[in-house]
Amino acid sequence: MTGLVLKLGPHERVLINGAVIENGDRRSKLAVMTPNANILRLRDAIHPEEVTTPVRRVCYIAQLVLSGDAEAEGARMQLLRGIEQLSQALTDHDSRFQLNLATESVLADNFYQALKALRSLLPREERLFAACSQ
Numbered sequence: 586m587t588g589l590v591l592k593l594g595p596h597e598r599v600l601i602n603g604a605v606i607e608n609g610d611r612r613s614k615l616a617v618m619t620p621n622a623n624i625l626r627l628r629d630a631i632h633p634e635e636v637t638t639p640v641r642r643v644c645y646i647a648q649l650v651l652s653g654d655a656e657a658e659g660a661r662m663q664l665l666r667g668i669e670q671l672s673q674a675l676t677d678h679d680s681r682f683q684l685n686l687a688t689e690s691v692l693a694d695n696f697y698q699a700l701k702a703l704r705s706l707l708p709r710e711e712r713l714f715a716a717c718s719q
Contacts, residue, residue, distance in 0.1 A: 588618040598627040625651040643667035647700040
């Protein structure tokens with residue numbers, strides 16, 4: 586089987602190409618066979634009032650493309666600019682790897698993978714902000 590496999594918990598919701606789909610009472614798997622489908626797990630969605638940090642801001646831009654609220658063409662440059670700015674602050678090896686993965690994904694119009702790579706930086710960003718506030 587090729588394509589993206591989504592494992593959904595009971596009653597979990599996912600946005601696929603603008604349609605909200607809710608799982609039933611049991612865990613299930615969905616195979617999304619359409620290449621470049623826009624997919625967003627609603628449990629992972631960042632709400633506008635939560636866009637309070639640099640990583641969250643860049644994640645939110647990718648999320649807007651996946652939800653259909655922003656055009657890929659216009660968001661691409663904003664994402665690349667945001668990733669470049671993050672790379673100046675997050676200089677460790679693991680962060681660089683995720684930022685490079687996000688860049689490659691954006692250039693390939695794979696915004697789901699870009700968001701996934703960027704979201705992996707959220708715990709690191711939280712730790713950095715916590716260390717700065719002490």
